[in-house]
Amino acid sequence: MAYPLVRHRRLRNSAGLRSMVRETSVEVNDFIAPIFVTEGNGIKEEISSMPGVYHWSLDNMEEEINEMVSLGIQSVLVFGVPSEKDAVGSSAYDENGIVQKAIRRIKSLYPDLVVVADTCLCQFTDHGHCGVVHTTECGADIDNDESLALLVKTAVSQAKAGADIIAPSNMMDGFVAAIREGLDEAGYKHIPIMSYSVKYSSAYYGPFREAAHSSPQFGDRKTYQMDPANSREALREAESDIAEGADFLMVKPGLAYLDVVRMLRDRYNLPLVVYNVSAEYSMVKAAAMQGWIDERAIVMETLLGMKRAGADLIITYHAKDAARWLQQG
Template sequence: MSIIPTHRPRRNRKSQVIRDLVQETNLSVHDFIYPLFVIDGQNKEIEVKSMPGIHRYSPDRLIDEIGRCVELGIKSFAPFPGLEDAVKDRLARESANPNGLYLRTVADIKRQFPEVVLMTDVAMDPYSSDGHDGVVDAESGEILNDATLEVLGQMALAQARAGADVIAPSDMMDGRVAWIREVLDKNGFSSVSIMSYTAKYASAFYGPFRDALDSAPKKGDKKTYQMNPANRREALRELVLDEQEGADMVMVKPALSYLDIIREVRNNTTLPVTAYNVSGEYAMVKAAAQQGWVDGEKTMMEVLLSIKRAGADAILTYFAKEAAEVLRRG
């Protein structure tokens, strides 16, 4: 005698309408933050070879790209600067130059698109001749935590003055959220938010990003300040500190290999949780799709859905524009 199942979960899968009705996780264009690369010059749009479909834009072309994204419903952007070595130094002074490429671009975007949200990166590496996120001791090579806070505070203040809506410290220095919050508040920018890179791991998935900005360390690596990929509990310690120091949002980076960390953070905070679907994760999907090994569009949407399902409220992703187009088609 055969056993007839009493419970039949398949009944909730028997039609598209029912599947849609009981779907637990949904993606929306409002979930996306689009990272963009800006370079000096005019009328430039240069593809990043290791990130098919992603370009470095001169400010004029970047404005055009943002306009296209706004039409698709994307309203949050995270611009990153690609600078010439000539303007870099060991103290990242260019980061606070109001006439420099990055701050001019931020101000121009806010003038032309006042409704968008700009999340600006606070870390020294794009501006540093050493390629590190902090001040490097010339003799020992040590990354100097407290000396770096001074630089980050001035960088954050300059970005707020340029029109940034959300300051996003990605440096992983101890105490930087509290330092930046105090600097912003003392200078009349108490309404500017802080989205902290709470759990940023020393990951192998950042390679294409560093290609795009030419920001790899000149010596050593970032393991003394970015987190060990083997650690999970440490992320919760960082989370507690960021909450105490005044972060408005917290982030996990990378996303796809750290879904367990996203869930752990989501379960332990009431703050909005963001996740960074980083360059290497993007590049893997694109490379596999180009070889015909996976369906690129379906894989992209599954990756983003998995990040949202893990607990992210918002996703920084290079797929943002492409995914927005898929969602628009329905």
């Protein structure tokens, strides 16, 4: 059966018809909005490579949280920028660390807002790596198993502060199992783990390194983050995390890896998160500032593509803008 009997354009004839047969939608409750919190007072400092995204001190953070809630955003992802760093990232698991203080502050303001805690060491170590570094005859090595113990301490301290979800992003082998065991032993069996299951060693993280002050001081993260050339490996990573007790799976970055999002969606039933990362955001902002693109149209089409590929939730720096546009209709 073909043209002229079959005419696909019949279902595109009006806005009403197009809306009736639309297969995918983007809603404000799909978004998780990142926030960068820093030590100090009176700070609202725009991140130069991420226009519209700021470093916030605890005393000013309420402005940002209030705006997010007013736009209907239901979840935030907390990143902390500490005042001091050391070789083992001790401020990551300090009960009075910047992330822990931010979580307590957010939950005091909006108890029902879902607070996701990024669980990693890179922002807190003086070397910028996501684990403990040992120097060997062959160079520097990230000690996987020693790092796990510190990541567990970090996760437990975040849960104790009031985090609703623990989101470990370190890509150490066995990190989900270690954190699950640590949370359970500490009495937090009810706290879910949103695992950065498939996190690539990507050039798309550039602006985030400025935002989180987390650039490695030597080498790179290719021994623990994934090779961008690999997709079957993503399935192995996801399978491990599921077996270890992950409650969510994540693919990071998003835009260049939507094939991987689809692979995971077709195989697994856990909620699937995609991270619309910093360079994806910054490239759109830069082009929009030059007048080269329609920012609203580009952003909404990108987010729609992530949903269509199979994502249930999207971590995005566009969250406030997109929520505003959805309100406007």
